Amino acid sequence: MLEVLQESLRKAPIVNRGEYPYFIHPISDGVPSLEPELLDEIAEHMINIAGTDYDRIVSIEAMGIPLATALSLKTGVPVSIVRKRQYGLEGEMILSQSTGYSKGELFINGVNKGEKVLVVDDVISTGGTLKALLPALEKMGAQITNVIVVISRGDGAAKMRDMGYEVDTLVKIDVDHDGVSILEVAGEQQ
């Protein structure tokens, strides 16, 4: 399962962002090369998890964009991207986000009250991004049908579960300064 994703993670280079060992991967960084075969494998797996019964796909710039786009092309469901810049549109929701190595604001536009929403993203690490985003979507009146993140590292997914949000992840990895090791793969017995 998810062989292309697993193989690409095993060879992901590591750089240090302060003390944070950061893996560089096509899905999380768009470099060195984001291949359609990898996007297709992931989008198909996400559809296996979430089906297609939702009104909108929501993801976060920047690296949620390729995933949301691939899903949208396969499902015909529109996309709204949560941005890091303000637009000032009516109903815009502003929230603060922090990850293991950055802090900032996110701006939600285009999500309508009562819509069924699939949330997808490339990575969950501390959970800081989803911890801010999911309650904000609910406050806007969206009904979150599924939350799917491709790569899980750290305890972010567990923290979201403690908050009452089930986050499906495709692979769980461990990262240290020597590289990436795969701990769990969705749909495979460990």
Ligand SMILES: O=P(O)(O)OC[C@H]1O[C@H](OP(=O)(O)OP(=O)(O)O)[C@H](O)[C@@H]1O
């Ligand atoms: O679980 P967390 O600690 O919140 O980390 C996960 C977030 O980190 C990355 O976003 P980043 O802000 O690096 O933006 P990018 O997508 O542009 O790389 C990634 O795309 C997730 O949104």
